[in-house]
Amino acid sequence: MLCLKACFKNAFTAMIAMSAFAIVSCGNNETKTSEESSDTTATSNQSGSESVGNAEAVLSGTQPDTAVSGTARFTEGNGKVKMTLDLTIPKKANQSVAVHIHEHGDCGDMGKGAHGHWNPTKVNHGKWGSASFHRGDIGNVKLNGEGKGTLELETDLWSINGSDTTKNILNKAIIVHGGVDDFTTQPTGNAGSRIGCGVLKKG
Ligand SMILES: [Cu+2]
Ligand SMILES: [Zn+2]
Incomplete structure (x- = not known):
């Protein structure tokens, strides 16, 4: 004991x-x-010497008229988390859509269960890497003619299950919006309705 x-x-x-x-x-x-x-x-992952953990969100549609699929995969190593986001939204072919981490790991009520943008440091919404942005402000993803898009992001502002709650991405939700983030409107970026969602779980 x-x-x-x-x-x-x-x-x-x-x-x-x-x-x-x-x-x-x-x-x-x-x-x-x-x-x-x-x-x-x-x-956390005890096998690899560099990677200390993985996380994943499997994305699905929240609206009956818009098919959304994809994954957001996260790997942690050397004090950084790398995200690879793959999205498929045929209805949004040749357009861009906003993607954020929202604060609650709940995709219910057509994505509203996820509440607002994950913003543990209580700052203004904005473009990732600018003077002020939420920890969840992933940004816009450009989709090709088939509605497929990919985004990679590596940062030391995230962790997978770390004790620093301003960094821990687990049990939050990835939300895909129907419109683009203008990086200006507070606190949402005016990105439109929520069309896709997935909860961030340890992978
Ligand atoms: Cu959002
Ligand atoms: Zn935001």
Whole structure:
């Protein structure tokens, strides 16, 4: 029990190396430790030396008249999270659509369950990388003639299940809008209705 307790505490406080050490030092108690601390970094990917975790949101449509599919995949390593977003929205071929991380991992009520943009640092909405932008302000994705589009983004402003709640992207929602983000209108970017959604889960 002492060992379990120590592991549990370490999971909250120690860096990745410390967590790994704690798990190793617990020997055959590893399984129980993982269960007890399933919402901490202790359960993050223990196999790779660089990657400490993955997350994914599978996107689907929220409106009956607009087919939306896609994935947002996140990998963490070297203090950064890299996102690869793949979208398919045939109805929006040759257009751009806005994509944000919204604060609640709930796609119910046609995406409204996700509430507003994820904005843990309480700043103004804007274009990613500009003077002021929400942590969830991914931006606009250009779709080709088949309605397919891809966006990659790498940042140290996100983490996967890290203890810093201003960075942890898990249990939030990716929302796809029917229009484009103007990067100016507060606090939404005036991006139009919510046509796609997916909850960010550990992958
Ligand atoms: Cu949005
Ligand atoms: Zn925003």
